[in-house]
Amino acid sequence: MMVRWRSLAFVGVAAALAPLAVGGASAQAASGSLAVTTLGRQGGKVATTVTVVAVSSGRTYTVKSGKRISLPTGQYIAMADIGESTTDGFGIDTLGAKVVKVSGSTSVTLDARQGKAVKVALDAPADVIGPPRISAQVCAATVSDMPSAYSVGAWNDAGSLYVIPNSSKLLQFGYLAQWSGDDSYIAVKKTTGIPATPGGTFKRANMATVRFSVRGGTQMARQHGVALQARPKTDDCTSDLMAEVHADSAPYSATAHVTPGTWQPRDDVYANNGDHVSGGFPKVRTLKAGQSVIQPFGRAVWGPLHYLPTVWQKSVYFVPEALIGDPDVGVTATDPTKETVVLSKGGTTVKKKTLTNWGNSGAEFSARISSAGWYRLTVDAQRHRPGITFPAGMLSSRVTLDWYFKADPAKSAVAPVFLTRFLPSGLNTRNQAAPNSTTTVNVSAVRGSQNPDTKFTKVTAKSVKVWSSADGGKTWKAATVKRSGSAWQATVRNPASGAVALRSEVKDAAGNRSVQTVYRAYAIG
Structure with missing residues (x-):
């Protein structure tokens, strides 16, 4: 049986739109009944779970094959994966829908x-050995604008995955095929109805390329799995079918060649005890034949x-989320x-309050203010994940923020302060600079909209300063900073060993100040 991994964003949408699945005994206003028998490839009965979808409403029922379910009179789609064991242990899957x-x-x-x-x-190419792995599903095509939310799927090697043809336009069929060698080759295809000869032929020359670059040192654990999920612009029966491209200890690189279309890269991080501890979903990639892109993690x-202080309902609010995260991925990788x-x-x-967002997605700081004036909000954050041991020498282990801004309890607004993005150039795959070298750090002062009910005003950074520390923040050296387009560049002189901490100060013309420090920002090696 296939287990589909949906992206974080997609799960919420599907849960909101998909109707509640109910068991056979709970159907209301029943005036009919349905029994679905499932037969294996040798003709014997095979026990499985059948999904039944009402075409008019999308209401979904599940029932064991051979069992009768009470239903209102109407048109339905019955779908199942008929899975059978084999002596080699891999089994055979047959998808069917009527x-x-x-x-x-x-x-x-x-x-x-x-x-x-x-x-x-x-x-x-010659390095590809063995049959391709195929993930496939049959879907109710017309129940909603999300066919993939009404589906039954399976995965298996080519030669062990079958589907029962059905020309009905109420059905869709989609699959993802993956060939593995030095590189991965991934193809997706969907059809209206289930064709009499399911499958297809693909050419490498017509594919696009995604090159994964997974660096080491920044994550809470070293074991990374990178993957690609199909993400068509209009949901169909290929949506979120996934190909696992590579899994290994960081750093590493991996390459996948894919059919043109829209793809969601993803990264999953696992601790030594097997816990899934991190990962994320960067922006989707719409790729054309022959195009090549790099996806860093x-x-x-x-x-x-992301989050900045806000003044709302006579209080200062701050959400302690996304304080330490991968800037190449965004808030889904924090x-x-x-x-x-x-x-x-x-x-x-x-x-003053100590908080954690571990196991508490609703953590929030709020403080009532009674008068207008200059306020200071400081945040001292460290990574926190009970139950695992962080890798020795983990980078970006601690971040501090020090915001000084003018606030008025009578005026709701996002505070006129900034976050800083540091991007050092010339680091190796372990995020290390050479000993006693000089590193150019690109510096951006950023701010984004927060609570949609809170006024967000444009604020311009007037000055940017940067310091570095080679002794964990005990002493600081000023870096040379120059403007570079809409950002800045800082020149940092590196020590002979250890790690470098970075600190920035951003001011606007009104005197609002933002100071940000990242300890162990990058390593020396």
Whole structure:
């Protein structure tokens, strides 16, 4: 049986739109019934779970094959994966779907003997050995604008995956085929109805290329798995079918060649105890034949990615999320942290609170303010993931923020402060600079909209300063900073060993100040 990994963004949408699946005994206003028998490729009965979808409403039911389910009169789609064991241990899967009108006592059979092998071909290079792995699914095509939310799927090697043809336009069929060698070759295809000869032929010359570059040192664990998921612009029966491209300890590189279309890269990070501890989904890639792109993961420097203080309903709010994350991926690739947040005014503490977003997605800092004036909000965050041991020498282990801004409890607004993005050039795959060398660090002062109900104003950075430290923040040396387009470049002189911390200060014309520090921003080696 196939297990599909959906992206974080997609799960929420599917859950909102897909109707509740109900068991056989709970159907209301039943005036008919349906029994679905599933037969294997040798003609014997095979026990499996059948998904039944009402064409008019999308209401979904699940029932064991051979068991009768009470249903309202109407048109339904019955779908199942008929999985059978074999002596080699790999098994055979046959996907089948039938459109059936339920009126009174109705019975239907899904017969795997009618299944046709899903046959795919590629002009593969000599290093590709073994048959391709195929993930496939049948979907209800017209129930909603998300056919993949009403589907049954399976995966297996070519020669062991079958599908029963059905020309009904109420059905879709989609598959992803993957050939593995030195590189991966990945093809997707969907059809309306299930064709009599499922499959297809593909040419390497018509593919695009995704080159993964996974750097080491920045993550909470070293074991990384990179993958690609099909993400058509309009949901269909190939949506979120996934190919695992490579899994290994960082750093490494891997290359995948894919059919043109829209693809979602992803990265999954696992600790030594097997826990899934991190990962993320960068922007989707729409690729043309012959196009080549690089998808980085784990480049230094990790730091805050999104949230700024806001003044709302006479309080200062701050959400302690996305404080240490991969800037190449965005807010879906941030690690849990534990932080101390302090709001003060004129040297007097208004509120101090220690929080963590580990196991608590609703963590929030809020402090009531009674008068307009200059406020200071500081955040001291460290990665926090109980149950695992962080790799020795992990980078971006701690981040601090020090914001000084003018606030008025009567005016809701995003504070006029910034986050800083540091991007050092010339580092190796372990995010190391050469000893006693000079590193150019690209520096961007960024701010993004926050709460949609809170006013967001444009703020221009007037000055940017950068410092570096080779002793964990005990002493700091000023870096030479020059403007470079809409950003800045800082020249940092590296020590002979250890790691480099980076600190920035951004000011605007009104005197609002943003100071950000990333400890162990990059290593020396």
